[in-house]
Amino acid sequence: MHxxxxxxxxxxxxxxxxxxxxxxxxxxxxxxxxxxxxxKLVALGDRLFHDRRxxxxxxxxxxxxxxxxxxxxxxxxxSVGVGGAIGGIKAPTVYNTRFNFVQFWxxxxxxxxxxxxxxxxxxVEMNSNWGEVVSKLGNDPSMVADFYALFEDGVxxxxxxxxxxxxxxxxxxxxxxxxxxxxxxxxxxxxxxRGYRLFKSYGCISCHQGANAGGNMYGFMGAMGDxxxxxxxxxxxxxxxxxxxxxxxxxxxxxxxxxxxxxxxNPPYFHDGSAKTLNDAVRVMGRYQLGRExxxxxxEDIVAFLFSLVGEHVRFKP
Ligand code: HEC
Ligand code: HEC
Numbered sequence: 001m002h003x004x005x006x007x008x009x010x011x012x013x014x015x016x017x018x019x020x021x022x023x024x025x026x027x028x029x030x031x032x033x034x035x036x037x038x039x040k041l042v043a044l045g046d047r048l049f050h051d052r053r054x055x056x057x058x059x060x061x062x063x064x065x066x067x068x069x070x071x072x073x074x075x076x077x078x079s080v081g082v083g084g085a086i087g088g089i090k091a092p093t094v095y096n097t098r099f100n101f102v103q104f105w106x107x108x109x110x111x112x113x114x115x116x117x118x119x120x121x122x123x124v125e126m127n128s129n130w131g132e133v134v135s136k137l138g139n140d141p142s143m144v145a146d147f148y149a150l151f152e153d154g155v156x157x158x159x160x161x162x163x164x165x166x167x168x169x170x171x172x173x174x175x176x177x178x179x180x181x182x183x184x185x186x187x188x189x190x191x192x193x194r195g196y197r198l199f200k201s202y203g204c205i206s207c208h209q210g211a212n213a214g215g216n217m218y219g220f221m222g223a224m225g226d227x228x229x230x231x232x233x234x235x236x237x238x239x240x241x242x243x244x245x246x247x248x249x250x251x252x253x254x255x256x257x258x259x260x261x262x263x264x265x266n267p268p269y270f271h272d273g274s275a276k277t278l279n280d281a282v283r284v285m286g287r288y289q290l291g292r293e294x295x296x297x298x299x300e301d302i303v304a305f306l307f308s309l310v311g312e313h314v315r316f317k318p
Contacts, residue, residue, distance in 0.1 A: 023182050023183055024183075024184070026182060027200070027209045027210075028178070028182070028205075028213050028309075029210065029211045030179035030183060030211065031099065031173060031174055031176070031179060031211050031212070031261065031311060032211070033172050033174060034169045034170070037166050037170055038150075038166070040150060041150055041162070041163055041167075042163075042166050042167050043167075044146050044147070044150060044163040045165070045166050045167025045168070045170075047143075048062075048163055048164050048167070049061065049062045049063055049164055049167055049168075050062070050063045051137075052064070053133065054120055054126055054128065054133055054160075055120075055125075055126035056082050056127040056128040056132065057082050059082055060081065060082050060125075062094075062119065062164070065080075065125070066091065066093070068094075068095075068313075068315040070316075071093055071095070071262050071266045071318070072093035072094040072266070072316070073090075073091045073092060073093045073094075073266045074091050075266070075267065075268075076090070076273065077090055077274070078090065079091045079124075081122070081123075081124045081127060082125070082126060082127045083127070085123065085125075085127070086124065087122075087124045088124070088236055088237070088238050089238040089271055089272070090105075090268065090269075090271055090272065090273040092105070092258060092266075093262045093266050095173050095261070095262055096171070096172055096212050096215075096259055096261050096262065097112060097168055097171070097215075098168065098171075098172065099211045099212035099259065100212065100215035100216075100256065101215060101216045102256060103115035104118070104256070105238070105241060105271045106240075106243075106244050106245050106256070107218065107245060107256045108244070111165065112164075112168050112169065113158075113162055114161070115165075116160070116164040116165055117130075117161055120157075130157030133160065134155050134157060137160075143155065147159060171313065171315070172311075172313070173261060173310065173312060173313050173316070174311050174312060175311050176261070176309050176310055176312075177192075178192075178196075178308040179311065181308070191304045192304045192305050194301040194305075195300075195301035195304045195305025195306070196305045198298055199302055202286065202290055202294070204289075204290070204302075207219045208259075208260050213259055213260040213261055213309060214258050214259040214260050215256065215259040216257070217256075218241075218242055218254045218255065218256055218257065219254065219255060219256075219257040219289070220253055220254050221241070221253045221254075221255055221288070221289075222289075223288065223289050223290075224287070224288055224289060224291030225287060225288045227284070227288045228253065230288075231272070231274055236272070238272065239253065239272065240252055242254035242255065255271055260306055260309060261309050261310065261311070262310060263278060264278060264303075264307045264310050264318075265310060265318055269281035270284075279303055282299050282302050283299055286299075
């Protein structure tokens with residue numbers, strides 16, 4: 001009898017553990033931290049990410065356009081680089097980028113390491129090069145010491161990108177209300193749940209899915225209507241999207257589907273920053289991606305759901 005009771009208790013504990021640790025079977029899954037990161041490398045990456053010497057005139061760091069305390073972007077439709085150069089495209093957030101299958105709107109960088117070399121060399125961003133940057137950092141004894149503690153070959157362009165990329169891998173927004181709900185907590189209100197149901201039943205989920213609610217495929221902008229014709233204005237090089245990488249006509253206007261985890265806090269929206277508010281962005285998506293005019297109530301519900309996707313990070317308190 002005693003043993004039966006013990007067995008019963010054991011089974012009860014096991015099943016409640018399974019419930020508490022279990023994650024709902026949904027097309028969006030919780031964000032998870034990367035536990036394999038070396039804290040020293042992350043700290044060096046943090047330093048470099050905020051180091052203005054990575055730009056030609058020492059005026060701009062990565063963090064100048066990806067403001068960590070403001071959601072990891074700059075709030076502008078087009079970023080402003082050194083000397084006031086206009087970039088022609090919206091800066092995405094650097095939070096949760098470890099979940100993107102490729103980086104940049106057009107997917108031209110396969111990894112975060114490859115990405116980090118881009119802005120340093122981009123004339124409308126930092127307008128510099130590894131030769132300049134390595135010689136500036138190489139004159140800073142504390143920087144040199146930090147590098148040699150981690151890399152046999154000290155300060156190099158490659159090592160700079162390795163450190164920055166690992167720092168970015170630490171920028172994950174955990175513990176959002178939506179993720180807590182996925183893990184079995186009853187924390188979403190009726191409106192948020194309605195919004196999530198619409199997000200699935202309307203088909204937003206067919207493109208915005210996975211841990212980052214996006215970032216795992218390319219999508220055509222204007223699947224159900226000519227977005228660019230209706231937007232008016234010239235077609236810019238940035239509008240061509242994936243075509244800029246492949247030069248294949250069928251890739252025109254394809255973009256990496258952006259992750260929506262931080263959409264609630266990172267206006268304006270789309271690669272061209274054309275939608276000023278999240279409500280506008282949801283309306284445009286309904287119209288041009290799904291051929292559907294979503295009601296104002298439906299938009300409010302979806303927006304409420306999108307707000308529940310925002311997690312926490314020590315650098316950012318929404
Ligand atoms: C002048 C402002 C500016 C600076 C400085 C800048 N970025 Fe960006 N960043 C952007 C813009 C704009 C894009 C989008 C460009 C594109 O997709 O073609 C971007 C894209 C990215 C992405 C891709 C995110 C995604 O979801 O695809 C990452 C990661 C990133 N930047 C990290 C960095 C790092 C690291 C640095 C410093 C080495 C840096 N940025 C410097 C403006 C800037
Ligand atoms: C066919 C694939 C597809 C579908 C379906 C889709 N989207 Fe998108 N979504 C995209 C692409 C691609 C972009 C980027 C477009 C651009 O920048 O020009 C985007 C951008 C967005 C953005 C802006 C994010 C940012 O950071 O700028 C939001 C918000 C969004 N979608 C929400 C939704 C909602 C809500 C639905 C359903 C009503 C939906 N999407 C349906 C592919 C899709």
